[in-house]
Amino acid sequence: MSALPISESEAARSVPGPWQVADGVLVADYTTSNMVKGGEFVARIIDAAEELNHHPDIDLRYSTVHLALLTHSVGALTELDVELAQAISEIATELGLG
Template sequence: MAELLSQDRIDEALKQLPDWQQEEVDGQSTIVRTVKAQSFPSGIDLVTKVAAEAEAANHHPDIDIRWRNVTFRLSTHSEGGLTELDLSLARAIDRLAQQ
C-alpha cells in the first residue's frame, strides 16, 4: 500500500519534473503533463510505450489523446492522491517522451 505524499514532498518532486503541474480533480491531488507529439501515430506510439511501463508497475495513468497532444494525469486513486508511484511513472513518461 502506497502512502500519500506531503505537499512539501510534492513541491520538491515537481522541481525535478518541470513539465508536470499539480491539479485537484474531484478533491484528489493529481499531476498532469501534456506532450505534443510529432504526429498522431507518434503520439499513439508514446501511449503504447507508457502503457507497457504502467502495466509493469501495475499503476495506470489517465490518458487523453487529442490529435498530437497526449495528456497524462497521475494519481493513486486507491489512496486518494499522490504517492511515490505517481512520481516514478512521471519520470518514466518523461524518459519515454524524450525518445
C-alpha cells in the same frame, strides 16, 4: 515504491517539467508531431504502467497527450505516481519530446 500519500509539494519537486500538480493530481501535456507518434508514445507509457501495475489517465487528441496521475486506491498522490511520472518523462526524452 510506496502507496502511502505524499504532499503535493513533494510530488511537484520530484518530477521534471512539464509535470505539475493541479487539483491534487499530477498532470502533464506532451505534444508529438502527429497522432501516430502520439499513439507510439501512449503505447510506451502503457508498457511502463503495466510494469509498475500503476495506470495513468491518458487522453490522446491528435498530437497532444494529456496525462493525469493519482493513486485512486489511496485517494491521493503517492510515490507510485512520482515513479510513473519519472518513467514517462524518460520515455518522452527518448522520443525527443522533452
